[in-house]
Amino acid sequence: MASTTNKVLVMINGHRMNDLNLGRYNLDQFLGVDIIERVEFIKGPGSVLYGNGALIGVINIITKKGSDVDGTYVDNKMRFYPGNMDYESSVTWGNKNNKLESLFNFTFLDAKGDEIK
Numbered sequence: 529m530a531s532t533t534n535k536v537l538v539m540i541n542g543h544r545m546n547d548l549n550l551g552r553y554n555l556d557q558f559l560g561v562d563i564i565e566r567v568e569f570i571k572g573p574g575s576v577l578y579g580n581g582a583l584i585g586v587i588n589i590i591t592k593k594g595s596d597v598d599g600t601y602v603d604n605k606m607r608f609y610p611g612n613m614d615y616e617s618s619v620t621w622g623n624k625n626n627k628l629e630s631l632f633n634f635t636f637l638d639a640k641g642d643e644i645k
Contacts, residue, residue: 537587539588539589541589558635562635567589568587568590569587570586574586597621597622597623598624601621602620603616603618612640614637615637
């Protein structure tokens with residue numbers, strides 16, 4: 529199976545996440561949705577500004593800051609599908625002391641996924 533993830537540059541808070549050797553980013557890596565503030569997408573070739581891997585576009589995921597959460601946030605979700613159930617649980621903690629901001633997120637996802645027959 530061919531992959532085109534080496535043609536889209538993925539950044540988190542402006543930091544390049546694509547592999548420097550192959551130029552790919554593993555889209556199966558899970559980032560807790562509770563800490564995402566916004567997602568920016570720039571269409572079209574961006575290699576001039578961002579280097580290799582930005583042929584189709586650039587995705588920049590901006591996360592929240594510790595002061596945005598300011599405490600502890602716990603979230604549990606259960607989703608029911610015909611013959612299937614997904615469970616997601618996350619704990620997010622954020623704090624700001626003077627000039628230091630801290631943000632911690634742990635997300636657990638248990639999903640059966642599609643069955644290939």
